[in-house]
Amino acid sequence: MHLSLIQVRVNGSKPSKEDTLIINHLSLANFRNYASLEFDLPPHVTVLQGENAQGKSNLLEAVYILATSRSPRTLSDRELINWDAFKEEIPACRIVSVVRKAGNDLKLEIALSARAVNPPQSEDLFSRWQPTNRSSSVQKRIRIDGIIRHAADLIGQLNVVTFSVYDIDLVGGEPALRRRYLDITNSQIDHKYLRNLQRYNRVLWQRNQLLRLISENKANPDELAFWDEQLVETGTYLIVQREHTVAALNQLIEGIHDELSGGQGKLNLVYLKSIDKQSGKGDSAVKETAEVFTKALQAARDKEIAQGMSLVGPHRDDLRFFVGEVDAGVYASRGQQRTVALSLRLAEAKLMLSVTKEHPVVLLDDVLSELDARRRHHLLGSAASYQQVLITTTDLDRFEQNFLSQASIFRVTQGRIEPLST
Secondary structure, eight states: OOOOOOOOOTTOOOOOGGGOEEEEEEEEEEETTEEEEEEEOOSEEEEEEOOTTSSHHHHHHHHHHHHHSSOSSOSOGGGGBOGGGGGSSSOEEEEEEEEEETTEEEEEEEEEEEOOSSOOSSSOHHHHTOOSSGGGSEEEEEEETTEEEOHHHHTTTSOEEEEEGGGHHHHHSOHHHHHHHHHHHHHHHOHHHHHHHHHHHHHHHHHHHHHHHHHTTSSOGGGHHHHHHHHHHHHHHHHHHHHHHHHHHHHHHHHHHHHHHTSOOOEEEEEEOSSOOOOOOTHHHHHHHHHHHHHHHHHTHHHHHHHTSOOSSGGGOEEEEEETTEEHHHHSOHHHHHHHHHHHHHHHHHHHHHHHSSOOEEEEESOGGGSOHHHHHHHHHHHTTSSEEEEEESOGGGSOHHHHTTSEEEEEETTEEEEOOO
16 A cells, blocks of 8 residues: 655745635625625635625535535535525525646536425425435535536635634534544645545445344354455554644644744644554555554454444544643633644645645634634734635724735625725
């Protein structure tokens, strides 16, 4: 198994013009509260000001979906379709962007259409489209430059780093949130990681099904050998690549956290594995991890059969944050946890630029209200170094005037966007 290691260009040269990646135009149709929107996005910094529930976060959500194929706010694609669209025979929405990438225009498009589930003999259009299975009620179609493609082909075309008020949950929330963070970050910068993640999830599902059958005496335990081999092959890549990503983030995050916190302690990210710790680098790390993973599966065999589920592997791992010797997820205050989460996002943006040699689009969703003046100043100063930044806010007074003078400012009102003069 060959591993393409992540190389970090901490003090590297600035990207050339060929590295340019910005969204030139965003088109929305029946997405959330946007019945129709055609928005030419300027480069550098765009500030979107408006009251709550006007559509600011929805706009950033649309950009995130174009980058990852999934919403960061809901598991149901059906919720993305505008309410009024359900008056139509086939409710649908479209998200389209024209991205300037490496000197060429790239068109990304996602279309969602709802399907009727056992429609009753009724004129109630909403009940016609009320699904019994929400996740299966919407068809998603992805096009890249007009050609229908899979979600895996979309991820990595447009990279984003998102800051939100919910980032604090990355520090103190459930391990699944941190695993998802590692998967999304790695998938954007390493397409091989994404392919292995997809395979791993399929293998994991099949193996769990078999374990349940074995626990019910409906299958032979010897059948696990094949699925163990597949689980180790795909899972090993995920584990080793996650470790390299965490190491790269640690290389970047120390100085960021030191400045944000005012020197309140060294921040260290620790990747906690469900298999024993291994050593080595490069192909040596891959080989050793695979061997340890195999032994861990063998040791857990009886317990896994009894419980009918896989108990070791990257799906059971975690990422923890230590400030000094203290676990920030357990003992840090909310203010300290927010500083840790902010440091993580800033390091992520630097890592993404270093690995892909392209600027990510930076999305700041109403995060300034949660920060004091010093942290706001540092965040905005760091964000302004990227080629395209979208910031939502309810109050322009949270910005320094010098920053606003260099930004394009728009007002968002009930799904409409118009320029705002400062």
